[in-house]
Amino acid sequence: xxxxxxxxxxxxxxxxxxxxxxxxxxxxxxxxxxxxxxxxxxxxxxxxxxxxxxxxxxxxxxxxxxxxxxxxxxxxxxxxxxxxxxxxxxxxxxxxxxxxxxxxxxxxxxxxxxxxxxxxxxxxxxxxxxxxxxxxxxxxxxxxxxxxxxxxxxxxxxxxxxxxxxxxxxxxxxxxxxxxxxxxxxxxxxxxxxxxxxxxxxxxxxxxxxxxxxxxxxxxxxxxxxxxxxxxxxxxxxxxxxxxxxxxxxxxxxxxxxxxxxxxxxxxxxxxxxxxxxxxxxxxxxxxxxxxxxxxxxxxxxxxxxxxxxxxxxxxxxxxxxxxxxxxxxxxxxxxxxxxxxxxxxxxxxxxxxxxxxxxxxxxxxxxxxxxxxxxxxxxxxxxxxxxxxxxxxxxxxxxxxxxxxxxxxxxxxxxxxxxxxxxxxxxxxxxxxxxxxxxxxxxxxxxxxxxxxxxxxxxxxxxxxxxxxxxxxxxxxxxxxxxxxxxxxxxxxxxxxxxxxxx
Ligand SMILES: [Zn+2]
Numbered sequence: 070x071x072x073x074x075x076x077x078x079x080x081x082x083x084x085x086x087x088x089x090x091x092x093x094x095x096x097x098x099x100x101x102x103x104x105x106x107x108x109x110x111x112x113x114x115x116x117x118x119x120x121x122x123x124x125x126x127x128x129x130x131x132x133x134x135x136x137x138x139x140x141x142x143x144x145x146x147x148x149x150x151x152x153x154x155x156x157x158x159x160x161x162x163x164x165x166x167x168x169x170x171x172x173x174x175x176x177x178x179x180x181x182x183x184x185x186x187x188x189x190x191x192x193x194x195x196x197x198x199x200x201x202x203x204x205x206x207x208x209x210x211x212x213x214x215x216x217x218x219x220x221x222x223x224x225x226x227x228x229x230x231x232x233x234x235x236x237x238x239x240x241x242x243x244x245x246x247x248x249x250x251x252x253x254x255x256x257x258x259x260x261x262x263x264x265x266x267x268x269x270x271x272x273x274x275x276x277x278x279x280x281x282x283x284x285x286x287x288x289x290x291x292x293x294x295x296x297x298x299x300x301x302x303x304x305x306x307x308x309x310x311x312x313x314x315x316x317x318x319x320x321x322x323x324x325x326x327x328x329x330x331x332x333x334x335x336x337x338x339x340x341x342x343x344x345x346x347x348x349x350x351x352x353x354x355x356x357x358x359x360x361x362x363x364x365x366x367x368x369x370x371x372x373x374x375x376x377x378x379x380x381x382x383x384x385x386x387x388x389x390x391x392x393x394x395x396x397x398x399x400x401x402x403x404x405x406x407x408x409x410x411x412x413x414x415x416x417x418x419x420x421x422x423x424x425x426x427x428x429x430x431x432x433x434x435x436x437x438x439x440x441x442x443x444x445x446x447x448x449x450x451x452x453x454x455x456x457x458x459x460x461x462x463x464x465x466x467x468x469x470x471x472x473x474x475x476x477x478x479x480x481x482x483x484x485x486x487x488x489x490x491x492x493x494x495x496x497x498x499x500x501x502x503x504x505x506x507x508x509x510x511x512x513x514x515x516x517x518x519x520x521x522x523x524x525x526x527x528x529x530x531x532x533x534x535x536x537x538x539x540x541x542x543x544x545x546x547x548x549x550x551x552x553x554x555x556x557x558x559x560x561x562x563x564x565x566x567x568x569x570x571x572x573x
Contacts, residue, residue, distance in 0.1 A: 112548040121221030131164035137195035161237030182565035192310035232512025233542035234263035243293030257294035257310035259539035271325035319376025321345040336388035346458040348391030408434030450470040453534040460511035463498035494537035
């Protein structure tokens with residue numbers, strides 16, 4: 070019985086069913102005296118206290134290597150918000166940020182009596198190091214003490230997951246260009262490097278398309294559309310933040326808006342529904358033109374998302390063209406025809422030099438190994454996908470869907486679970502079958518669907534769960550500890566750091 074209890078406790082600990090189980094594991098944060106580095110969130114990979122102090126009054130100048138100049142505006146913003154008078158200079162400075170032979174996104178920092186020395190392997194590493202420094206500066210200045218200091222420390226940090234994503238659904242409810250840019254900045258401050266942009270869905274089509282000019286960008290929940298210039302501006306801004314955009318056009322389901330304006334691609338043009346006719350060769354030709362245009366719109370996006378989720382088979386089963394295609398290809402059911410259709414589209418993306426990504430295994434079928442699969446239905450999906458060699462992005466809904474209510478006072482829908490900050494924090498893609506799935510998990514992604522979310526609710530849904538998500542995506546599992554995280558999150562909140570992040 071005791072053995073079984075230990076096993077159950079282990080699973081509960083890992084899956085977030087944590088209410089009845091007190092965690093006892095401690096990290097270095099629990100045993101150290103409160104220092105300015107005690108607020109760091111996410112928890113860094115390596116931290117060594119050196120016993121020195123650096124008085125903030127000595128922080129008078131900074132120099133950042135040219136390669137990382139994109140990180141400077143945010144650094145200046147921290148200085149301005151904290152009323153620190155720090156001048157940019159070249160050469161000797163009390164804060165130096167330089168390039169070093171470190172792995173991507175990796176950074177190091179030493180704070181001692183002489184100053185602050187940061188080195189990073191790339192722009193992302195520099196941005197994340199300066200984010201950590203910003204947190205320590207907020208912690209140091211919280212009391213307004215003119216004799217404030219930074220406590221001496223040597224830090225080394227690197228990500229647990231190479232891909233740390235965030236999906237925003239701009240199809241159901243539209244967000245302005247300014248709101249998207251505001252969100253991107255917040256994502257970068259939480260070390261998210263992949264912005265999955267859900268541009269198309271049943272209720273709306275959000276980018277201006279020369280291939281499908283009848284899609285004028287109006288939607289059933291809100292109006293709005295991104296022009297080519299908007300997308301270029303947003304993409305350029307994302308690049309300065311070290312964020313790659315994954316644009317998504319979701320097919321063959323979720324296509325109501327497309328089919329309303331182009332019913333010739335439906336199985337029944339009189340009753341177009343949500344699914345494209347996958348037996349009509351013209352549908353594939355149209356989509357190839359559509360995705361070619363999408364790839365031109367997003368020249369810097371190595372990954373293109375094709376959707377592939379939640380299509381119903383009824384239209385296909387009643388459609389002569391779909392039935393004929395099924396017979397011609399010698400397939401046994403419409404799920405196989407759907408998979409054949411999606412595999413052809415994913416081959417097209419690969420031939421175009423990009424990596425296709427699709428939603429999970431709704432059809433029960435698998436894709437060629439070079440297609441990334443986003444697992445969202447349940448925690449067992451990666452286990453099913455791993456043997457085929459596909460890389461998995463872990464987005465399991467009951468852990469990472471931010472549209473789910475953080476508390477039950479919020480409006481919510483029947484399909485949603487309750488998902489509070491601690492529920493997010495307990496997320497771990499290696500949850501139970503680590504040996505079988507750890508090599509296939511390429512990353513993790515939180516998703517903000519907007520059926521219930523007009524633009525003004527976006528930020529209310531982000532905080533504070535995004536902080537919990539950040540630590541799940543970035544920090545090594547042995548560094549994660551709920552009580553430590555919660556303490557650091559509260560300290561940062563009290564220091565005004567989250568207001569700064571939100572741009573208040
Ligand atoms: Zn059809």
